[in-house]
Amino acid sequence: MHTTGSVASDEHSRTGDDHRPAVPARRISLTDRRPAQMTARRASALILVGVVALLCLPPVYFVLDAALSGGGIGFRQMIQDRTLGRTVQITITLALGSVVISTVLGILLAWGAQGLSRRNRWLGTIPLIPLVMPALAAVTGFGYLLNPSIGFGNLLLRKVMFWTDIQSGPLDINTVPFIVIVTATLLTSFVYLFVRSALAQLDQGVYDAAAASGASPLRAFFTIILPLLRPSIVYSSLTVMLLALGQFAVPLFLGRQQNLNVLSTAMYVSMSQAPPNIPLAAAYGLPIVVAGVVFLIIQRVVLRDQDRFAGTGTKGAARSLSKSGWFSHAALVVYGLLAVAAPIVCLAIVAFQPYWSKDIVVSDFTLDNFRSVFDNPRLTDAIVNTLVYSLSATVIAVPLGYLCAKVLHRRRHQKVIANLVDVLVSMSLGIPAVIFGVGFLLAFTYGPLDLYGRGAGLVVVYIVVTLPFITRMVLVGLMTLGTNLVEAGGACGGPLWRRILTLELPMLRPALGNAIAICLILTAQEFGASILVRSSQTQVMSTVLYDQFANGSNSQVAVMAFLMCAITGIGVLLALLIGRQSSPKES
């Protein structure tokens, strides 16, 4: 292999043996690279940017175009809507309330979980379950739990002395406070995940030093630990804010009957009219898009100075920072019971009851509802479609996310391209899926790609929705891997593709396994975009579940929700199996 370079002035032989002919020395440049290699790499990156742009930009363009079309007719209609003020108020209440509740709860649960003894460490996985559990399943479960008339939770509360003489309540899930609480409960997992990960990275010495300096555990937590967690708290809170702003399923399921709308459900209502009022829908969606972009910028600015929070010393201590007391254990158990167990148990009861009623008679439990689901070709088609579209999206999105992560990992060498990829990939994080749903619907209908009514359309939607999560997951894996291992492969020579296949990808198995899991989970549960892009031939489980819900077929809703949980669980197991590192073998 020859490299270009100038011939040095010293042309004496470098060997100590005078018999050998002199080998002309050459000056080798410090950045000795082949120009062709750099061009090929840059061209590949540009192609990647093009592909990601083609996926992410058209829906946003069409939404903006629809919102601004006709001289802003959509905005004029929106302003004339008398319920606009209430809709905006509920949206903001939902966003802010979710952030406050989930941030506080997530931090407390993460702090409690980090100090669990080895025997009780399993409790630390409880707050992660809502991430895996389909949101629709959780929402319907909560509905069965806290329905004011025959919700199982209310029935139980009415047996308690204060409420024995009331016929409805005392709790009503179809109200704004409970929409906020349910949303916050489900989003707490995001905060928990990020904060717990950050806690695991903290140098255990910083807490010990605070304690040794005389700070009580409470003081040490507020003055030392919380400030050091600021990057992860900010990141997770802003993520929750974005997710809550664009929250669709919870307000749709719990609020529509009471005419409690948020901007996303108002979009859906506009699109559901005959004919669809596209400019109005886009007008409702535009504030969410703008807010999403603003929050993404804020996130970047706030997190730019992250070195301030990087300590010196050993990271990832095996010992917990502080031992968890009974209160932490109790908090985790109570969260698990209320956020996870209660809705699932309610789903199970309704799924096995002949029909949803307040009388729970175990001897009446039956599998008839399950049979009716599997005997209904519309429902079974939806199950098959979900599996096919999820797997198809995963097969495409994971490699695409890997390539995006590679570009971001090499940001130093190709700043402009990396920044472009970062912005494009982050777009679907800042913009709710329901907006992408509207955008894709318009793109498929009016754009060059005629994908409306086709499964490929849903696959494209799923790719866009899951890309930021996959990219970040793989990027974290690449950063954890570091550069030394890959550079060692480079030093051994050989083509790049071989090094990637035999060195990098095997070492990235845990990250890729997580990426596959997150992709399967998100796509199997995806609802906000699916409900807008679906057609009668491309129904998926989430859309069919909503249709059943709207028709009042509670039993079948419960069964579908159950099946969604099962499929999600299988996806997670599969991905964990893939991602499990095997011990190295001699070849």
Add this chain to the structure above:
Amino acid sequence: MSDLKVKDLRKVFGRRAGVVAIDDVSLEVPQAEMLVLVGPSGCGKSTTLRCLAGLENPNAGVIEFGDQTIFDAQRKIAVPIHRRDIGLVFQNYALWPHLSGWNNIAFPLKSRWISRAERRRRVGAIAEVVDLDRALLDKRPGQLSGGQQQRVALARALVAEPKIVMFDEPLSNLDAALREQLRSEIRRLHEEIRFTGVYVTHDLAEAMAVGDRVAAMTDGAIVQLGRPDELFTTPATSRIARMMGYRRVCVITREDGRWSGTDCDFSGPAPDGPATAYELLARHDRITVARAGAADSSDHVHRVRGGVVAGVGYLGSEQELNVDFKGRDVRLVLPLDRTFAPGDRVDLTVRVTDTRTFPLTERIDASTDQETNT
């Protein structure tokens, strides 16, 4: 400042096949004394310190700071760390990256609800004592060098005038020159402030330089406790001797009532004790190396013949000699004026009065003169 008393301290990790990290350790540190715990990795010195600090809970024993019982396993007393009134200097500094140097140092005073004016006075005073420039105090730890960070850590541990100041290998992360400098600083601070201190290190030179007394630990127990010169000149066990830089000269065994060297000319006296084999250890600077046949032939030396120089290493002001004695590698440090080359045949001699005799244990690898892992 207080004195420190530890009685029968015991710590076991793990439930079933428990690892005994501290094996019934007892010690007393009078007020204003600096006690150094020294020993190899895994000997229990850091665990002992962590138990004193309250970062670990012992399984048994009593710890008292002055008149206050800090820990008593039997009476179920365990004062939490933040109420023990200690100062603790960590190996990795453990400075809070989001606080300036000033606020790092002031933190213990804030935790004790000291007024702002008093905080200002005491932080300024301690910064002067540890030789920290005022301008550096406004910087965050990430903007300071390793030595400056360690000074901030020192100041933080001392500013609240705690009862006991503890040091957990505070200089391990520093380069050699800085380590020497800060070692002297810590010694100076101790002499100036006269705090009661417990210092943990695996570095022998550091232990000797810093401590008023040194406790050598192995396998969770204190094997010898005394002044640095006592451990240096009269180590209690071969392990401590090796820590002090002693090397094996030869092994002697008893046959037909007579002691003789298995690989040396043994010049007596016969060892006291029931063992049938002993090893003779001497400090490397007491071992004389001479070309074969030219060594001291007087009666008051032990002689080891038949060595071959395997390697010579340059150490700056000295040289390191690796000598192979029929498969046994002996490492010596000599002045530069003695010139040897690989392959030279040499003999070793050491005066009888410069050797220490210890029962031979199987845990020493005879070829390397190092402890084997058991």
